[in-house]
Amino acid sequence: MTTSDKNNKKQSIQSINTDDMPVNSEAMIGWIGSRRSMGNLDTPAPTRAQIEAAIACAATAPDHKKLQPWRFIVTEGEARRQLGAALVSAAKAQAAQQGEVLTEKTIEKTHTMPLRAPVIITVVTNMQAHKKVPPFEQLLSAGAAVQNMLLALKAQGFSTVWRTGLLCNEPAVKAYFGVGPDDYITAFVYTGTSPKDEPTRKPIDIEPLIRFES
Numbered sequence: 744m745t746t747s748d749k750n751n752k753k754q755s756i757q758s759i760n761t762d763d764m765p766v767n768s769e770a771m772i773g774w775i776g777s778r779r780s781m782g783n784l785d786t787p788a789p790t791r792a793q794i795e796a797a798i799a800c801a802a803t804a805p806d807h808k809k810l811q812p813w814r815f816i817v818t819e820g821e822a823r824r825q826l827g828a829a830l831v832s833a834a835k836a837q838a839a840q841q842g843e844v845l846t847e848k849t850i851e852k853t854h855t856m857p858l859r860a861p862v863i864i865t866v867v868t869n870m871q872a873h874k875k876v877p878p879f880e881q882l883l884s885a886g887a888a889v890q891n892m893l894l895a896l897k898a899q900g901f902s903t904v905w906r907t908g909l910l911c912n913e914p915a916v917k918a919y920f921g922v923g924p925d926d927y928i929t930a931f932v933y934t935g936t937s938p939k940d941e942p943t944r945k946p947i948d949i950e951p952l953i954r955f956e957s
């Protein structure tokens with residue numbers, strides 16, 4: 744990668760087209776709250792530059808001691824079938840542990856799960872040993888990175904859903920992504936365009952959720 748490529752990457756957050764973005768704080772807060780998860784996504788998919796812009800936002804997540812305890816793996820096209828095969832291996836191993844055998848229907852359903860979107864961005868932890876930053880802080884930083892990514896993809900006109908599922912940290916899936924024993928797959932961010940409009944979120948009563956102290 745040339746120096747100019749690197750600089751272009753660094754600038755990718757600034758280069759997002761903000762024409763459609765809310766311009767005042769009230770509108771921006773409403774926009775953040777309007778994000779909805781959408782299943783069964785299709786093309787158009789984000790371009791490589793749009794994906795990189797979203798990852799650049801993810802990498803601005805709060806990150807104690809700047810450890811960058813996360814990595815991003817983008818799965819597209821035929822690679823989604825290889826991910827599906829890893830999920831099937833994980834499902835078979837999980838079933839075997841419980842003395843069960845998967846039906847062909849379950850195998851097929853599991854194999855095709857990654858086809859529910861044209862792009863899947865997997866966010867994994869890359870825990871660093873640090874005496875002041877315990878693993879739980881690094882895991883939380885990965886969660887914050889995922890949320891930044893969801894909003895950056897929405898800002899560019901795409902829908903997403905943050906999935907994990909019961910297979911995501913099974914050994915076969917971790918091995919597929921090269922994730923170590925002390926690390927976690929924190930998200931499969933399914934990304935694309937929904938054929939449906941995002942439903943309006945019902946107002947959330949925050950009163951029982953908060954307590955002010957003074």
Ligand SMILES: Cc1cc2nc3c(=O)[nH]c(=O)nc-3n(C[C@H](O)[C@H](O)[C@H](O)COP(=O)(O)O)c2cc1C
Pocket residue numbers: 778779780781904905906907908909929
């Ligand atoms: C860590 C995490 C894992 C999740 N895994 C799944 C999942 O595997 N499948 C799923 O349907 N939703 C999953 N969800 C929930 C959706 O991402 C979403 O938040 C939920 O459906 C509510 O929809 P909303 O985002 O429109 O409010 C997960 C959420 C989180 C935070």
